[in-house]
Amino acid sequence: MKFESILFSVVEKTAVIKLNRPKALNALNSEVIKELDEAVRMIEADPQIRVVVIGSDKHFAAGADIKEMIEMNPEQARAFGFTPTFNKLENLTKPTIAAISGYALGGGLELALVCDLRIAGPDAKLGLPEINLGIIPGAGGTQRLPRLIGASRAKELVFQGVIIDAPKALQFGLVNEIAENPLEASMKLAEKIAGKAPLALKAAKQCIAMTAKTDIRAGLEYEEVAWSSLYATKDQKEGMRSFAEKRKPTFIGE
Ligand code: DAK
Numbered sequence: 001m002k003f004e005s006i007l008f009s010v011v012e013k014t015a016v017i018k019l020n021r022p023k024a025l026n027a028l029n030s031e032v033i034k035e036l037d038e039a040v041r042m043i044e045a046d047p048q049i050r051v052v053v054i055g056s057d058k059h060f061a062a063g064a065d066i067k068e069m070i071e072m073n074p075e076q077a078r079a080f081g082f083t084p085t086f087n088k089l090e091n092l093t094k095p096t097i098a099a100i101s102g103y104a105l106g107g108g109l110e111l112a113l114v115c116d117l118r119i120a121g122p123d124a125k126l127g128l129p130e131i132n133l134g135i136i137p138g139a140g141g142t143q144r145l146p147r148l149i150g151a152s153r154a155k156e157l158v159f160q161g162v163i164i165d166a167p168k169a170l171q172f173g174l175v176n177e178i179a180e181n182p183l184e185a186s187m188k189l190a191e192k193i194a195g196k197a198p199l200a201l202k203a204a205k206q207c208i209a210m211t212a213k214t215d216i217r218a219g220l221e222y223e224e225v226a227w228s229s230l231y232a233t234k235d236q237k238e239g240m241r242s243f244a245e246k247r248k249p250t251f252i253g254e
Helices: 030-045 074-078 082-090 107-113 129-133 141-149 151-160 166-172 182-194 198-210 216-232 234-244
Strands: 006-011 014-019 051-055 096-100 103-105 117-120 125-127 163-165
Touching (some): 082 107, 103 107, 117 166, 117 182, 129 151, 163 166
Antiparallel strands (some): 006 014
């Protein structure tokens, strides 16, 4: 597939996806979602890629494309197709980082919410303004946001449809950090994470994802199995031997 609505590149071990509809402030239309879906498929299939950064040159994304949604009926709205792609991105076995410049609104913020980590620029403006359009967040906003920042703060944002700035987003725990250049900061973080053991990263991500799906007892059992299974990997031997031999480990993903 030829990408037009997104830009896709691989820098060392990091896949970089940049949304590319600047004239519409990167509003997410069906073409963007289709291309994003294909990029996610390629990333999962490529063992050379260890980490993913999603960002933009200016605005992250001002939401789903409102003009595309105006005349939809309920069936068409359901078929608009965000959810399967966002779920695939959330379930990628590799860590994902959202580099948020400018607006991250509605479906744009929901895209950032399916990433594992979020770094905001000082100019970032985040919110779920769907209520102002007579709808509610529908690509995970009512589910992932409360799990991240708590129900009370999520209601504060969703009921009013307000847009908050980067310091408030940091205070809410909606973003991990604020950086002058969020894309550069995300690439640096990606490089650090890309040096870790891929199978351990995958296991860590899957175990943490269990907290949203199960109670603590089942989660602890899942963790025990995941943790002990890593002792069958070459990277576990390498990681522990390198410690004993006082050298840096080289992880191969096996
Ligand atoms: N959709 C379409 N076009 C958009 C857009 C959007 N979300 N946001 C901005 N644009 C376009 C504007 O129409 C304008 O285009 P032209 O008129 O020049 O052709 C251009 O981008 C520049 O925007 P503005 O002129 O409005 O720029 P300002 O700086 O004055 O204002 C703004 C920036 C971000 C405050 C404003 O553009 C704005 O309020 N935008 C809308 C934000 C919003 O309400 N976002 C939420 C959309 S609803 C789904 C689940 C969920 C969803 C979809 C599907 N399924 C389960 C299937 C998600 C829904 C949403 O995200």
